[in-house]
Amino acid sequence: xxxxxxxxxxxxxxxxxxxxxxxxxxxxxxxxxxxxxxxxxxxxxxxxxxxxxxxxxxxxxxxxxxxxxxxxxxxxxxxxxxxxxxxxxxxxxxxxxxxxxxxxxxxxxxxxxxxxxxxxxxxxxxxxxxxxxxxxxxxxxxxxxxxxxxxxxxxxxxxxxxxxxxxxxxxxxxxxxxxxxxxxxxxxxxxxxxxxxxxxxxxxxxxxxxxxxxxxxxxxxxxxxxxxxxxxxxxxxxxxxxxxxxxxxxxxxxxxxxxxxxxxxxxxxxxxxxxxxxxxxxxxxxxxxxxxxxxxxxxxxxxxxxxxxxxxxxxxxxxxxxxxxxxxxxxxxxxxxxxxxxxxxxxxxxxxxxxxxxxxxxxxxxxxxxxxxxxxxxxxxxxx
Numbered sequence: 001x002x003x004x005x006x007x008x009x010x011x012x013x014x015x016x017x018x019x020x021x022x023x024x025x026x027x028x029x030x031x032x033x034x035x036x037x038x039x040x041x042x043x044x045x046x047x048x049x050x051x052x053x054x055x056x057x058x059x060x061x062x063x064x065x066x067x068x069x070x071x072x073x074x075x076x077x078x079x080x081x082x083x084x085x086x087x088x089x090x091x092x093x094x095x096x097x098x099x100x101x102x103x104x105x106x107x108x109x110x111x112x113x114x115x116x117x118x119x120x121x122x123x124x125x126x127x128x129x130x131x132x133x134x135x136x137x138x139x140x141x142x143x144x145x146x147x148x149x150x151x152x153x154x155x156x157x158x159x160x161x162x163x164x165x166x167x168x169x170x171x172x173x174x175x176x177x178x179x180x181x182x183x184x185x186x187x188x189x190x191x192x193x194x195x196x197x198x199x200x201x202x203x204x205x206x207x208x209x210x211x212x213x214x215x216x217x218x219x220x221x222x223x224x225x226x227x228x229x230x231x232x233x234x235x236x237x238x239x240x241x242x243x244x245x246x247x248x249x250x251x252x253x254x255x256x257x258x259x260x261x262x263x264x265x266x267x268x269x270x271x272x273x274x275x276x277x278x279x280x281x282x283x284x285x286x287x288x289x290x291x292x293x294x295x296x297x298x299x300x301x302x303x304x305x306x307x308x309x310x311x312x313x314x315x316x317x318x319x320x321x322x323x324x325x326x327x328x329x330x331x332x333x334x335x336x337x338x339x340x341x342x343x344x345x346x347x348x349x350x351x352x353x354x355x356x357x358x359x360x361x362x363x364x365x366x367x368x369x370x371x372x373x374x375x376x377x378x379x380x381x382x383x384x
Contacts, residue, residue, distance in 0.1 A: 002121040005097055007346045008074030012037060012098075014062055014089070015080030016047035018180055018289075019103070019129070021331025023339030026374070027078075028056040030343055035070065037062035064092060071096035076345050078102065078338065082184070086110050094120055099345050103129025103338050105227070106356065118353035127356040128341040129334040131164035131299065134371070135249070136357045137337075137364040138162070138301035138317035138378075139236045144361030145382065146305045146313045152239035155308040157199075159245050160238075162301045163214060163223045165252030166330045169294035169322045174287050175257040177295050179330040183280035188251075189268055190276070193225035195248040201230065207251075208265055211258050216300045216318065222257050225250040235356070242305065252298055296322045297329040299378075319378040336374045340367060 009032030013024055016038050028034050034057040038044035044059035060066065067089070071077070075098040079089050086102055087109035093100045094116050106126045117124050127133055139162060150156055166179035178185065193207040204210045207224045214223040229249045238244070267279050302316035323329040341357065344350050358364040372378070 002119055002352055004123070004348060004352050005074050005099070005121040007076060007099065007348060008072055009033060009346065010035070010072065010075045011342060011346075012067065012070070012075060012077045013057070013080065014067070014078065016044065017080060018328065019331055019334040020047070020080055021327045021335040022051075022375075023332075023335025023337075024057070025051060025053055026336065026339040027342060028053055031076075031346060034058070035060050037067060064088060068092050068096060071098045073097035075099070076101060076342055078342055079104075082181075083107055084109075087113060090117065090124065093117070094122060097122065099123040099125070101125040101128065101338065101342050101345060103127070103133060103334050105132055106354065111354075114354045121352045123345050123350045123352060123355060125341050125345060125350065125355045128338050130297065130330070130337070131162075133337045133357050134319065134333065134376070134378075135162050135164055135299060135301055136235075136359075137367050137371075138299070138319075139232070139303070140358065140361050140364040141368065141380075142301065142303040142315045142317065143236050143238055144364075145315055146303055147237075147239060149313040150242075150305050150307050150311060153241050154311075156239075156242045156305050157245045158238070158242050158247075158303060158305040160236075160247050160301075160303045161214075161223075162249045162299075163221075163252040164299040165221075165297070167252070167254050167296050167298065169296040169329075171254055171256075172287075173260065175254040175260040176287070177293060178284065178287065178289055179295055179328065181280070182284045183277060186264070186268065186276050186280050186283075188226065189265075191227065193227060193229075193250070195225045195229040195250070196244045196246060197248070199243070199245050206265075206269070208258065208261070211253075213255075214252070214300075216252075216298065217320075220255045221298070222253045222255055223250050224253075235359070237361075252300065294323050295328045295330055296320070297333050299333075313383075315380065315382040317378055317380055319376070321377065333376060336376055337367065337371060340370045340374065 011031045014037040036057045041061045079102045083104040168177035211224040299319040304314040321329040
């Protein structure tokens, strides 16, 4: 492994959309210098003013060429752009010896560039937002507690579920509030999901068709599997002696969502890319997000382990936050953990190469303590 390139203290934050919240403000307090890159300099300046950060960061008009010209060795680039943009930005970071961070899942295109980044002594921080991000922290922490209670060489079976969703704080007829781009929401529903159900690997082409009722603290929700859950069995460090009965990472929605979205699902079954893009625009117009709306984020992660000789352990984390006038719950939950991760890059605490949020129990506990200090509240319940 190459020596870590020392952080310069300068952070480049690209994008100021719905998920850019107080994490940006936190970095303006802790970093030596912050540049906010947006579509135009005027838009960047407006975004800073709206967040009370005028004069605390440099407003800049984003283009890949403009970013490249500004980067210096040891700078940290934070991308809040759509995931397909990340590989190109990372390539520029490697060329200019800058570190990279985002809240998105690791794409194949990003993975291809990780060896070059690691060789150059650069940190690639990913999956450091809400989901993925805080959900990883919860899972690692639960698995560590269960390993200590049950024993990692003890034959056992387990059920791990991780469900997250952004929903309206005040339920509406649509049973949903767009907290990220409608096109992204629809296309995620068009992607198959793979998970473990009753001990068997299961794949569904239309995730919503696997929707189930899920009760959290006495409140009924609807949940469905999302993406490919199986790689996270290894990522979360579940012992080989434990066999999964259920392992699913998925999306949480308000009770009644499946019925309210019936017309959308019919479009998803038959529409091509152009029609789905048009549908996304129609839904954005029909169900706009206004300043008066309040969103709610619910993240529920639970683990139940039953040993072959009868010993049991169960634990769960719950994050349930409502947005306020200053910031949406989604922006808080995505941007604050990301800012904590960038702080670790600035402090030289992360090694070169790929880092997904925190990948050990000890690091997860550190991040959770920091999140609690940053105003992201959650609860832990253990039954053993």
